[in-house]
Amino acid sequence: MEQSRQNTFKFDLHVHTKLSRSIPFNLSDLNLLITHAKRMGLDGFAITEHVNAPDYWETYEQIGRRFLCDSGIYYVEPGFHIINGAEITLKGKGDILALGDIRSIQALDLKLNLSGSYHPTLEQLIDEAPEDLILIGAHPFRPKGGIMKFDPAAIRQLVALEVNGKDFGQEDQVEAAARSMDLPTVAGSDTHYWPQLGIRRTVLQMPSLTIPAIKHAIKSGQSTYESESNGPLMVQICKHHKTAIKTALGLYDNKPGKLIRSVEKEVLGERQDRVRVL
Numbered sequence: 001m002e003q004s005r006q007n008t009f010k011f012d013l014h015v016h017t018k019l020s021r022s023i024p025f026n027l028s029d030l031n032l033l034i035t036h037a038k039r040m041g042l043d044g045f046a047i048t049e050h051v052n053a054p055d056y057w058e059t060y061e062q063i064g065r066r067f068l069c070d071s072g073i074y075y076v077e078p079g080f081h082i083i084n085g086a087e088i089t090l091k092g093k094g095d096i097l098a099l100g101d102i103r104s105i106q107a108l109d110l111k112l113n114l115s116g117s118y119h120p121t122l123e124q125l126i127d128e129a130p131e132d133l134i135l136i137g138a139h140p141f142r143p144k145g146g147i148m149k150f151d152p153a154a155i156r157q158l159v160a161l162e163v164n165g166k167d168f169g170q171e172d173q174v175e176a177a178a179r180s181m182d183l184p185t186v187a188g189s190d191t192h193y194w195p196q197l198g199i200r201r202t203v204l205q206m207p208s209l210t211i212p213a214i215k216h217a218i219k220s221g222q223s224t225y226e227s228e229s230n231g232p233l234m235v236q237i238c239k240h241h242k243t244a245i246k247t248a249l250g251l252y253d254n255k256p257g258k259l260i261r262s263v264e265k266e267v268l269g270e271r272q273d274r275v276r277v278l
């Protein structure tokens with residue numbers, strides 16, 4: 001049987017378009033990310049906004065109005081695409097990236113009220129997620145947001161574990177855990193600001209860019225990842241920028257790192273009825 005031709009695609013699979021979930025989405029921030037990704041030689045990236053961000057659905061509505069979308073892949077220009085996604089926080093703290101068709105994420109949200117800040121267990125998320133979604137264990141060993149504390153039997157049902165851009169130094173640990181669970185690894189920067197984008201990216205070998213092809217490439221060992229040597233420096237620079245901006249916007253109270261919910265409400269309104277049919 002004739003083998004279909006494999007092409008190489010480089011994607012950062014973990015990207016946020018804004019500094020904080022409380023800051024409203026802005027297309028010009030997305031444009032900066034696209035410009036930087038092209039400069040770095042990427043073929044695109046996945047937008048994985050926090051699904052309980054106050055403007056989650058409005059964000060994807062705006063992106064959908066700006067770019068043509070086909071089954072989870074936004075067309076930006078020839079050779080450059082954006083993958084649709086979400087970051088979901090589990091009960092007990094731990095994050096999962098879900099990549100795929102926006103209708104599948106909507107279906108999941110309607111079942112679990114994720115955008116209303118319901119935090120499912122890992123088992124519940126796996127049971128309820130539509131089959132086509134690519135579920136990835138984000139930053140698995142991060143002290144507060146890692147998933148390795150959950151049942152290994154549930155973790156094994158994920159598509160991959162992530163080697164995260166903010167967690168330089170943990171790659172051997174993640175690789176060892178993935179090997180022991182017979183899972184592949186993928187990589188993403190977890191950027192909230194453009195200079196960090198692409199410091200870690202997944203390299204996929206597949207015939208064409210579709211969600212099923214990405215899933216197949218990851219599961220069949222047709223993917224690797226790359227890291228930039230200046231990644232830790234970019235993370236530090238972006239972290240300082242993020243802190244400075246959030247401080248200037250009054251998003252911290254007197255305990256650094258703690259968001260004031262009242263400010264979030266003031267900026268973006270109450271969290272209700274945010275699931276929209278696109």
Ligand SMILES: [Fe+2]
Pocket residue numbers: 014016087190
């Ligand atoms: Fe993230």
